[in-house]
Amino acid sequence: MAEVDLVNRDPNQINAHLKVAFEDVLAEPEESHSMDCVWKLSYTCFTFWRNCCYRLSTFCCGMCIAMELGCEFASTMFSHVWFITPCLRVCAINCSPYQKLWGVCCNCCVAPICEACGMYFSNIRVNMQKS
Template identity: 60%
Template sequence: MTEQSPVDLANRDPNDINAHVGVNFEDVFGEPESFHSIDCVWTNSYKCFTCTKNCCYKILSLLCGIFIAFCWGCEFAMIAFQHIWHIGPCYKVCMINLGCAQKFFGSVMQCCLAPVCEAMGMFFSNIKVENK
């Protein structure tokens, strides 16, 4: 087993797999030039939105995050187990058997169909077309 690298607490989505989820106040609300609310309403709305979003996420992740991570860990372990112990060997058996079938049908085609195609090619190669 390899030693796991420490968790990066600064960059928690290094592969940007959830970049589409990043929602900020500016992504949801926007006042055009012709409509502006009072500055204190706009500022406090920003604070309320951001604080509520962050607090709710932290509470939900505190209550559910570890259990959900446990479930997904089990799920991916089962998938790996299936691929290693079932799907991989079945695939190998299938490829071995299909390899034999491929050789058999290839030989049949070489023996039966190739001479017919070669004769038809010789027949049609002697046709001359003249444009008048």
């Protein structure tokens, strides 16, 4: 089993859109600035409560959700390995004769017509004259 990377927890950048910093949410225009102490405390409060609520939520629900998702993906893999992929293979095997029949019909009936039309239209010449 591979080790869990405790530093880089999103190596495939699946949740890159969730990187939300204080500056991404709150911004004051040049004309309207609050007092510096309010701005600094707002930053501290935002960061603290974002981290606190996230950690509390993951502590309460994270393991249960991970367990449910593990079961869901196991069920999906089971379905694909034991049902969906074999059914698709059976379908491909059963459709193979029809695919060959369709190819023969196209080559016998449609291909000569297309060749004749191609030969007929290949002799058309278009001359552009300036007036």
